[in-house]
Amino acid sequence: MSNSTPHRRIRTLDEPGKPWTFWVLLAVFVAYVLALYGPMFCIYILSFQDLRGGLVFPMKGLSVHWFVDLFTQVRTGDVKGGFQRSIVLAAMVTVLTVVGSFMAGMAFRQRFKGDTVVFYLMIGSLVAPGLVLGIGIGMLFQYFGIEAAWYSSALGAHLSWTLPFGVLVMFAVMARFDRAWEEAARDLGASSWQVIRMVVIPILAPGLVAVALFGFTLSYDEFSRSLQTSGSLNTLPLEIWSMTLNVTSPSLYALGTVTTIASFLIIGLCLGLIAYLQRRRARRVAGA
Amino acid sequence: MTDRNRKTGWFFAAPLVVVLIPFFIATIAVVLIASFLEHDGFGGMIASFTLENYADLLRSDLTWKLYLSMVKFSVLTWIGTLVIGFWVAYFLVFHVRNPLLSIGLFLLGTVPFWTSNIIRMISWIPLLGKEGLINSTLRATGVIDEPLEFLLFSDFAVVVAYVHQLTIFMIVPIFNSMARIDKRTIEAALDAGATRSEIMRWIVVPLSKSGIALGSIFVLSMVMGDFFVVKVMSGGGSASIVSALFEDIAVLQYPPAAANAVVLLIVVVVVISLILRTVDVRKEITR
Numbered sequence: 001m002s003n004s005t006p007h008r009r010i011r012t013l014d015e016p017g018k019p020w021t022f023w024v025l026l027a028v029f030v031a032y033v034l035a036l037y038g039p040m041f042c043i044y045i046l047s048f049q050d051l052r053g054g055l056v057f058p059m060k061g062l063s064v065h066w067f068v069d070l071f072t073q074v075r076t077g078d079v080k081g082g083f084q085r086s087i088v089l090a091a092m093v094t095v096l097t098v099v100g101s102f103m104a105g106m107a108f109r110q111r112f113k114g115d116t117v118v119f120y121l122m123i124g125s126l127v128a129p130g131l132v133l134g135i136g137i138g139m140l141f142q143y144f145g146i147e148a149a150w151y152s153s154a155l156g157a158h159l160s161w162t163l164p165f166g167v168l169v170m171f172a173v174m175a176r177f178d179r180a181w182e183e184a185a186r187d188l189g190a191s192s193w194q195v196i197r198m199v200v201i202p203i204l205a206p207g208l209v210a211v212a213l214f215g216f217t218l219s220y221d222e223f224s225r226s227l228q229t230s231g232s233l234n235t236l237p238l239e240i241w242s243m244t245l246n247v248t249s250p251s252l253y254a255l256g257t258v259t260t261i262a263s264f265l266i267i268g269l270c271l272g273l274i275a276y277l278q279r280r281r282a283r284r285v286a287g288a
Numbered sequence: 289m290t291d292r293n294r295k296t297g298w299f300f301a302a303p304l305v306v307v308l309i310p311f312f313i314a315t316i317a318v319v320l321i322a323s324f325l326e327h328d329g330f331g332g333m334i335a336s337f338t339l340e341n342y343a344d345l346l347r348s349d350l351t352w353k354l355y356l357s358m359v360k361f362s363v364l365t366w367i368g369t370l371v372i373g374f375w376v377a378y379f380l381v382f383h384v385r386n387p388l389l390s391i392g393l394f395l396l397g398t399v400p401f402w403t404s405n406i407i408r409m410i411s412w413i414p415l416l417g418k419e420g421l422i423n424s425t426l427r428a429t430g431v432i433d434e435p436l437e438f439l440l441f442s443d444f445a446v447v448v449a450y451v452h453q454l455t456i457f458m459i460v461p462i463f464n465s466m467a468r469i470d471k472r473t474i475e476a477a478l479d480a481g482a483t484r485s486e487i488m489r490w491i492v493v494p495l496s497k498s499g500i501a502l503g504s505i506f507v508l509s510m511v512m513g514d515f516f517v518v519k520v521m522s523g524g525g526s527a528s529i530v531s532a533l534f535e536d537i538a539v540l541q542y543p544p545a546a547a548n549a550v551v552l553l554i555v556v557v558v559v560i561s562l563i564l565r566t567v568d569v570r571k572e573i574t575r
Contacts (some may be wrong), residue, residue: 018383021484025379029393032376035452036400039411042421046414056419100303107304108570112297118305119570125312127511127560131530132549135537139322145415160311163304171570172464217402224515224530228537240406244520256407258372265404285418 013078044260047253055248066254076170077239083262085150086236090220092155097162097215098208104163106200107168126164130224133160138228153229158219165218173207205277213270217263316553323546333542341547351548354529355555361446361518361528362511369507370450370500373458378492379498381466394463401456409449409517416440417446441523449521454510458503465499466492501567505560512556 003021046053050061070079108115125133137157141148148154177200185199201208225239230238236259243252298305322340345351376397384390400408415421416439423435438444469492477487507532518528527535529552536545 019484022383025375025383028372028375029379029397032372032455033396038395038414039452040400040403040408042414043407043411056414056417057421057424058551096303100307103300103302104304107297107300110297110303112294115297115301118301118308121308121312122304122317123505123560123564123569124557125308127509127513127556128312128316129509129530129549129552129556131513131515131534132319133312133315134554135533135545135549136319137311139542140310140315140318143318156307156311159307160315163307167304173459175468221404223406224513227515227534237404237406240404240496241516244410252410255403256411259407260403263404264399267399267402 009197040256040260041179043253044257047250047257049250053250055250055253066250067258070251070254070258073193077242078234079236079239082234082236082239083259085230085233086220089150089155089158089235090216092151093158093162093219094215095214096155096159097166097219098212100159100163101166101170101211101215102201102204102208104167105174106196108167108171109174110147116268119232122164122167125160126168127287128160128270130161130222131227133157134225141229147231148229149231150226150229150233150235153231153234154226158222161225162215162218166215169211170207173204175201195230202281206274207280209270209274209277216266216270220263220266301472319546319549319553322542323550325543325546327541327543341543342551343545345547345551351534354527354532356530357518357526358512360443361450361507364447365450365454365511366504366507368447369455369458370504372451372455373462373503374496374500376377376455377462377466377496378457380463381469394459397459398456405453406516408453409520412445412449412452412521413440441521441525443522443526445521445523446526449517450511450514453517454507456502457506457510461502461506462496462499465496469495493512498569499568501563501569504563505569508559508563509556512552512559 042057046055046057046060047066048062048064049059050063050065052060053066054060108119134157137153138148141153146152168227180204181199185195190198221236221237223241226235226238234242239254240259243255322333324337324339326338326340328334328337380390380394380397384393413420417423418435418437418440420440422439423432426432427435473491473495474487477491482490513530514528515530515534518526519531529548533545533548533552536542536548
């Protein structure tokens with residue numbers, strides 16, 4: 001996430017009071033946030049109806065019936081299995097994305113022969129329609145006689161999207177990195193590996209957590225790249241998709257509520273980690 | 289360029305390249321090859337060269353209709369996300385003076401991104417539906433007698449769902465490039481007597497260009513590659529290229545689907561390169 005600018009004390013624009021643009025834009029922002037959260041809160045509320053509940057307001061009763069239904073009914077599919085697979089897959093994607101993006105970020109700091117080709121291939125992989133890549137990967141695996149599975153072909157399909165994304169985030173993070181620190185370390189006799197391990201990685205750590213966060217969510221939520229690559233066992237978005245086609249009860253909303261809670265637990269963990277890393281760094285700097 | 293430089297460059301780029309070779313280059317190659325093969329109608333592919341798949345595709349009225357609707361949705365969504373994204377980012381960077389509050393509000397705007405897209409899309413149903421919240425409220429207050437049919441399962445609903453899902457991809461890069469504008473530049477412009485609109489035109493917009501370009505790349509590529517939003521939110525009234533292509537896959541007609549995919553890919557690449565021409569994204573973000 002972006003750091004505060006060092007010039008925040010300098011007042012800009014009209015000093016006394018707020019300009020009229022402030023109020024207009026505040027209204028825009030509030031409207032945006034309401035439109036962002038409004039619909040989601042509707043389904044969270046509607047998921048707590050009782051047996052009579054339908055897909056629209058008014059709310060009928062209050063119970064956790066549809067949550068029980070979600071995990072016990074056969075027709076709602078294998079939500080639990082899909083959830084577990086998605087978590088494991090997203091965790092693998094996250095680790096590989098952080099390592100790959102960090103290294104690619106380091107690579108692109110200097111020019112090397114063929115760097116433009118790699119860069120544009122990466123952009124290509126980023127913008128290619130997910131389902132098209134999924135279909136191609138499915139055919140590729142079929143051709144070589146390898147069975148498509150969520151931990152192999154889907155993993156690759158996800159990386160073809162999370163890695164370019166992560167590298168772009170790394171670019172933004174590294175643009176704020178002052179190379180003077182590296183040079184200072186080198187002047188003090190640090191080896192290349194020591195510079196990376198003891199200077200670059202600790203300074204970039206919050207940015208790396210941001211990459212991890214992106215990698216995790218993009219994978220955990222990826223649908224079109226998984227459709228043709230996850231083999232016989234579904235990931236969570238595929239389960240959600242088949243539910244939207246087959247289930248017309250508030251179970252669907254209950255699933256929305258559950259997955260949101262799971263996402264929030266994960267983002268909370270990551271933000272906690274960022275805060276912890278920053279505090280540790282502040283302590284170290286203060287103690288030094 | 290030193291030899292050492294080149295070696296470390298490739299060493300660090302290796303993981304990226306190792307992923308891109310099988311999962312992008314080889315994959316696209318497979319799709320390209322398949323698009324030139326004949327199919328037997330039973331899921332098999334016959335290894336003989338034909339242009340029939342492309343000819344069929346380009347002769348079909350449906351193809352042109354789908355591309356036309358893709359252009360329509362892309363433009364509307366791009367305008368919607370750009371206008372909202374730009375002003376939200378501008379508000380957060382230039383009007384919220386407390387930096388901690390600014391980051392907090394930024395996160396508030398990004399949190400829904402961490403939840404399922406499909407869930408976020410269907411969450412419009414209880415609002416926009418015939419019996420939905422908007423219609424029932426409008427009817428209860430006597431504004432309308434009949435429910436507004438255009439709200440759900442229509443082009444309107446498709447654009448709403450797209451903007452709802454994708455504005456975040458505009459806000460993040462624009463916020464990032466705006467946050468790096470040195471506030472002293474604006475001070476100096478003010479001191480030199482620049483008006484609000486001049487500052488916007490000569491400082492803020494040019495310096496946010498890379499963010500706008502990056503956001504546009506994300507948004508447009510996702511609209512053009514969309515599978516489910518049009519399918520669900522239009523109520524089956526229209527389809528996206530990808531969902532049409534998937535119909536072929538579902539009946540194992542791989543070569544026609546592959547030809548369709550290749551054409552789509554070309555269109556996407558052309559659009560994205562046009563954006564990349566306006567701004568050197570790599571230089572801008574690594575500057």
